[in-house]
Amino acid sequence: MEQSYESTRCSNLKSTASMAVLKGIADDGGLYVMRDLELKKINIENLINKSYLEMAEIILKEMLDDYTAEKIKECVLKAYTNKFSKEEITPIVKVGDSYITELFHGPTSAFKDVALSILPHLMTASYEMNDIKGEVIILTATSGDTGKAALEGFKNVTGTKIAVFYPDGGVSQVQKAQMATQEGSNTYVCAIKGNFDDAQSGVKKIFTDPKLIKELKENNKIFSSANSINVGRLVPQIVYYFYSYAKLVESGAVNLWDKVNFSVPTGNFGNILAGYYAKMLGLPIHKLICGSNENNVLFDFINTGIYDRNRAFHKTISPSMDILVSSNLERLLYYMSGKNNEEVKTMMEDLNSAGRYIVKQDLKKKIDAEFYAGCVFKEETEKTIKDTFDKYGYLLDTHTAVAYKTLEDYKAHTKDKTVSVVLSTASPFKFSKSVYEALYGEAGKGEFEIMMELSEKTGIRIPENLKNLNKKPVLHTTICEVNEMQDYVKAIAYNKK
Numbered sequence: 350m351e352q353s354y355e356s357t358r359c360s361n362l363k364s365t366a367s368m369a370v371l372k373g374i375a376d377d378g379g380l381y382v383m384r385d386l387e388l389k390k391i392n393i394e395n396l397i398n399k400s401y402l403e404m405a406e407i408i409l410k411e412m413l414d415d416y417t418a419e420k421i422k423e424c425v426l427k428a429y430t431n432k433f434s435k436e437e438i439t440p441i442v443k444v445g446d447s448y449i450t451e452l453f454h455g456p457t458s459a460f461k462d463v464a465l466s467i468l469p470h471l472m473t474a475s476y477e478m479n480d481i482k483g484e485v486i487i488l489t490a491t492s493g494d495t496g497k498a499a500l501e502g503f504k505n506v507t508g509t510k511i512a513v514f515y516p517d518g519g520v521s522q523v524q525k526a527q528m529a530t531q532e533g534s535n536t537y538v539c540a541i542k543g544n545f546d547d548a549q550s551g552v553k554k555i556f557t558d559p560k561l562i563k564e565l566k567e568n569n570k571i572f573s574s575a576n577s578i579n580v581g582r583l584v585p586q587i588v589y590y591f592y593s594y595a596k597l598v599e600s601g602a603v604n605l606w607d608k609v610n611f612s613v614p615t616g617n618f619g620n621i622l623a624g625y626y627a628k629m630l631g632l633p634i635h636k637l638i639c640g641s642n643e644n645n646v647l648f649d650f651i652n653t654g655i656y657d658r659n660r661a662f663h664k665t666i667s668p669s670m671d672i673l674v675s676s677n678l679e680r681l682l683y684y685m686s687g688k689n690n691e692e693v694k695t696m697m698e699d700l701n702s703a704g705r706y707i708v709k710q711d712l713k714k715k716i717d718a719e720f721y722a723g724c725v726f727k728e729e730t731e732k733t734i735k736d737t738f739d740k741y742g743y744l745l746d747t748h749t750a751v752a753y754k755t756l757e758d759y760k761a762h763t764k765d766k767t768v769s770v771v772l773s774t775a776s777p778f779k780f781s782k783s784v785y786e787a788l789y790g791e792a793g794k795g796e797f798e799i800m801m802e803l804s805e806k807t808g809i810r811i812p813e814n815l816k817n818l819n820k821k822p823v824l825h826t827t828i829c830e831v832n833e834m835q836d837y838v839k840a841i842a843y844n845k846k
């Protein structure tokens with residue numbers, strides 16, 4: 350099969366799509382990218398009036414080119430049938446004079462469900478296709494959201510086991526309850542006596558321990574990760590850009606081939622990058638609007654061409670965007686540099702050694718042509734939540750509010766009248782306390798009481814998966830030291846847990 354993917358940092362490190370999904374990251378630390386992406390084209394005319402699942406099949410087949418159409422169809426069906434509370438998967442609604450695509454109707458009420466529902470199936474299909482026998486053990490460190498979405502995605506998927514590590518005391522009450530009550534015969538959850546970085550470096554150490562890898566291999570087991578740099582997470586996110594556009598055309602909000610803007614609350618740059626991929630595949634996008642919170646490293650980068658992670662880290666009310674190294678940006682640099690692997694490699698080496706890099710002028714110009722960046726801090730985020738609710742009766746979560754306000758700022762600043770879509774990444778009930786306080790001021794009590802009260806006061810229903818969380822049986826109680834993580838993983842691998 351054609352090896353249409355390569356490492357961002359080395360054009361000789363080639364891979365098929367299916368092996369890229371399985372490996373997650375290239376051997377030199379680069380990310381897998383499709384070299385001839387601009388030669389692929391999705392014909393939008395063919396997508397009008399298609400369902401989300403039908404669109405997903407067409408787009409995934411184009412991007413994951415060594416999977417057969419039958420395999421893709423099977424994966425899409427397994428991922429999206431009866432897993433999302435809306436048949437449209439990602440419904441689009443009109444709020445004011447903009448549109449909002451809701452990406453939070455999956456099993457954990459956050460946008461990561463869209464990709465993590467299908468990744469496990471793409472992985473197990475890859476196993477079969479590449480004639481690899483044995484079991485995949487997924488290891489994930491989480492600061493809250495990713496872990497639960499990964500657990501739900503891999504739950505009861507044959508041939509896989511998943512272990513999630515989170516910092517004890519470092520996640521919200523709701524997030525902890527979501528993980529501790531996780532069902533599934535192949536799911537493992539462990540709190541770590543340390544912070545998120547300890548959990549993450551612990552996982553990395555296990556991943557790269559040559560002795561352990563060899564030992565597992567001899568027993569037909571390999572490690573993999575559900576990390577957001579995996580192409581198997583990026584590609585499924587392209588679908589909702591096309592889907593949103595098709596719905597706008599169907600409803601008459603835009604004419605076919607009219608351009609639209611997308612505004613995206615951004616952390617690791619995965620979601621918005623999928624928008625850039627959609628544009629390369631032929632979707633008429635005018636601007637991609639990148640919203641940041643107080644951790645505004647991307648805002649600075651897009652406006653100055655200098656990426657600099659040497660700065661204070663802020664804990665914000667939109668925690669899933671609290672990131673100083675946006676890993677998926679590397680893929681944008683690859684395409685914008687004209688696929689110059691050496692240039693990308695040098696920038697990433699600068700980032701590693703000095704914490705910063707500067708892009709060349711022509712690269713900066715290309716980014717300017719496609720992207721607009723804004724940043725919105727706590728007070729304005731809260732005001733946006735309150736104003737939008739008061740004016741339109743629509744309740745934004747803290748992340749989506751950042752993108753919504755960034756779009757407003759963009760419109761005021763540029764006078765651009767293009768029809769615009771905000772991607773909504775979480776249910777407001779996932780961040781009940783912050784949303785409640787934005788509307789009504791200080792909320793004192795426990796998170797679950799606040800959730801109920803928020804629902805009563807706003808008249809908006811709590812998603813089923815969050816509703817009775819505090820009444821579900823706790824199934825995971827393990828706590829371990831960082832240096833015990835490896836033993837924990839071994840016990841799982843050899844069925845002693």
Ligand SMILES: *Cc1c(COP(=O)(O)O)cnc(C)c1O
Nearest residue numbers: 615616617618619620669774775
């Ligand atoms: C992960 C996440 C984001 C950031 O998405 P990236 O792909 O990392 O840019 C935004 N909002 C929510 C709710 C998330 O969970």
